Amino acid sequence: MITSEIVAIGKNSIVENDPLVILFGPEATNSLKDVALIQKFDQKAPKFNLKRGARIRIREHEYEITFCGKLVNANLSGVGHATLCFEPVPDTPLQSAIYLSPEKFPGFSVGDKITYIF
Numbered sequence: 282m283i284t285s286e287i288v289a290i291g292k293n294s295i296v297e298n299d300p301l302v303i304l305f306g307p308e309a310t311n312s313l314k315d316v317a318l319i320q321k322f323d324q325k326a327p328k329f330n331l332k333r334g335a336r337i338r339i340r341e342h343e344y345e346i347t348f349c350g351k352l353v354n355a356n357l358s359g360v361g362h363a364t365l366c367f368e369p370v371p372d373t374p375l376q377s378a379i380y381l382s383p384e385k386f387p388g389f390s391v392g393d394k395i396t397y398i399f
Contacts, residue, residue: 289319337397
């Protein structure tokens, strides 16, 4: 289990009626910080092993991973990056994305915790 905290929310990171958010670690460039939620992990150099069936908790909301792209674990471990998609898995899913069920967007605030349970 790995936990992160949302430490910043980019001004263009949450778009109404768009069921996804982009996550990055604090070292993201300024242009990425505008379109991303910045998360800081509770441990140094976390090693992720997320896969279908694992869970993610955002505040009191718990989600099941329905698809985990092949780039997700390395990207999260390296630069804290993943795209969280609150929608059904499409025919051609993003390889840097985690698709979650239920497909209900939780909303985000600075200070929110994200817990990756695997």
